[in-house]
Amino acid sequence: MKKLALAIAVCLGSAALTLPATAAEKTSDHNIAIAIDNKVVTEHKATINGEKLTYTATTGTQPVWDEEGKAIATLHYTYYEKNKVSDKSQRPLVISFNGGPGSASVWMHIAYTGPKVLKIDDEGYPVQPYGLTENQHSILDVADIVYVNPVNTGYSRVLPGDDGKLPSKDKQKALFFGVNADIKYLASWLNTFINRNNRALSPKFLIGESYGTTRVSGLAHELQNEQWMYLNGVILVSPTDIGIERDGPVDAANRLPYFAATAWYHKALEADLQQQDLLPLLKEVEDFTLNSYLPALAKGGFLSLQEKQRIAKQVAKYSGLSETYVLQNNLDIPTASFWKELLRDRGYTVGRLDSRYLGIDGRDAGDKPDYWPELTSWLHSFTPAINYYLREELNYITDVKYNMFGNVHPWDRTNNRTGKDLRLAMAQNPYLKVMIQSGYYDGATNYFDAKYTLWQLDPSGKMQDRLSFKGYRSGHMMYLRRPDLAEANQDIREFIDSALPKGKSAKY
Template sequence: MKLVSFIGLSVTALTLAFSTPSFADNGRRIDVDSKVVTEHKARINGERFSYTATTGTQPVWNEQGDAVATLQYTYYTRDKVDDRTKRPLVFSFNGGPGSASVWMHLAYTGPRVLKIDDEGYPVQPYGVKDNPYSILDVADIVYINPVNTGYSRVLENEKGELPSKSDQQKMFFGVNADIKYLAEWLNTFVSRNERWRSPKFLIGESYGTTRVSGLAHELQNRQWMYINGVILVSPTEIGIKREGPVEAANRLPYFAATAWYHKALSADLQAKDLDELLPEVEQFTVNKFLPAIAKGGFLPADEKRAIIKQAAKYAGLSEKFVEQNNLDIPNNFFWKELLRERGQTVGRLDSRYLGIDKRDAGESPDYWAELTSWLHSFTPAINYYLREELNYKTDIKYNLFGNVHPWDRSGNNTGENLRLAMAQNPYLNVMIQSGYYDGATNYFDAKYTMWQLDPSGKMKERLSFKGYRSGHMMYLRHADLESSNNDLRDFILKSLPAEGKAAKY
């Protein structure tokens, strides 16, 4: 046993070493199969309790039983739980593809979060603080880094050679390859940690929503592991097409939300609360804007003029600009145009963030103001946290963004597979969480995906949507960190069937 002291924190750290060999990455090494266990205390949702953090690596095996990769994870369990079989277990993934699990780990659901201001902007000195809203009071959580993200890596063979790039893509770097090997890995993890009887949940953010949508089906149909809930945070299209007029029209409610935030709307619209404004814009989008775009060049002139006028008013743009774009306003044009007269651009993933360009002219911003701001905070925090608080030490570089490209996007049926998993499993519920100011995976696209996920409407009572006044990572805003975790907590608890309730229709 080794006692490690931190400011305001006492941690007992137990290091367990395995005989599996270590892996070299440009001379830096990480154990292929290892774990470090540390003990902590927290006050979450008004309740004080102790918890255990297990940080380690676990191999990915091929069909021949050879270790071909190792995935780094962090597993949090609440201590002194009388019956672990009733304790929910949440598997957490971020997206990219190629992104580590750091974002939701250190800013959303975990027991420790970034030191940032109440709106999500970086502050120094960098570091972490307690998260009083974490879902750890009601569920254990595993944060998983797919291959080449975080400390996870492809392994050399017995000759010391890495698989070819094309072989790596077939094994790991594609929609279906990603789902297949992660499902196998989760099976091993659940078995090792004796969690087969626990209720299980999947949460994914951005591309992670494609991942967990596919995993719900893969786990049920290939691993025979049934899931109680799937949470889609800032979802991608998950294979549900939104092309042409639908894609163009669906941007308008996001444009309106962003313009409202920056006080770029007319006085009458600006006077409305966002909760009042957005339903109005959504109705216009579905009932008038989408049909108008669909009519294209054959839209009657008087009708076109009325649509241009209203769309420009909702988007905070000039009528001339909307007309010149034939009602189809590209996102990058909007990010540059909305505040052009103020000499500022707005962010892509979170349009509350402002940037400044070399030239006010042009069609798109020079850089993404929100991403550079986030990297300020996340990079030092995760490197500090894993090494100095969780006592997991390695010279391997932590990849916030790893090399996983080219990514094979063919055969993406993840949305349909999620629908099928829900149909097969009456216990399975789905919740979507989106930020109104997210321009990368906009909230109205997320609503559209939810509507199209089950066209029959037979399972719509098991589908829900929650919106927040922030962006792609809505939890960076303090008010939404609280509300989004509370929504998660409620979803998890409501998705646990009553004792004795059978999984049947």
């Protein structure tokens, strides 16, 4: 692939700081820091969704400013634009975040929507030698994409003050590390990015994965109400609760469909269930969960013994666990216990983020696994791939460490009303649509919780036609499985197309 690299030095504010043509800025003979405001541009070719195209990749940093206009942090991003687009006002822009909080925007970047994808097997397991190949399913044929790394993730960093020292931990937390602080500074940063890159008129979409769904749900409202930037769509991949409560019996009951999916995958169910396809089985389990299991759990210790035994028998049948084990847990099986118990007799645990993965513990006894086999597997392939890709293919050279997971804790989770804010943003903006994407084998943010969140997002039911759910036969990062990579990207294409107004006025 022919690459044309262009390093651009930028002057930052009144300080007139000229940056060298490299991503790393020396601050002394022994210290390095990421450049505060720079970018490197490369040109590429690809075949995506059957279309041959050329595109520009821009990777660099852009400051976060405080209210006095001082740079307090710098965020690293990678921005892909399809070339030969005559009218950017007609070209959608997708703004992508991962979660954690504290995770870099690496997972969806090089395994889902971007123009390059990990070299992995068809089910998503790492294969050496690690690296990247062309992603023929990328959404770059229909939309430009920017991947943003929040503070302390990827190459993004907090900046020292005038005294040369970093702000205190408490100050950093107040500025960056909390539900609402995160949303506030990112909205301001995005406003700068949009205007710098002449995308004010473009249809805009947010996509977030895991905690990133909390982030983009809040951003939808913040962008509209504080930056006056209106969106066309929000995509929630493996969503958190986004501040919508589902404690107690709801939390316990909602796990069962995920348990059933995992047990089915590992052939741990009785023959009559195992011979069914996954989707009709899940429909059956969902009906039982809503109509029998949840009401039984709501009765707590006052559930009759006969009814408790009847429910336990059915929960055991659907979960692949023993009836005795279900009763020992008073019908409420913790997810960590399920990961340890399901295949205990085979000597394996199952993964948290993707329960197709198997782990081996030091001993078969115990009530939770020693480690998460799926995360270990993913870090095998993602870490070398992103470091190689940014340096060797996008020409972004720095000795600063790329943080797959950065130090953002303790994270302030108080006053999380992101779900309510997303509903309000939808009410204010008749164009705004929301789609949820979930993997059936995700035990961290299970798919039935995601459905519940969708149902509760707009209790009035008046915006039901703008809410949709898509499920996939994989886990938290469902796009790692090759068939789901194709299907999930196609679902995004269709969602983008459905959310474009096509001359329709923004009114009820």
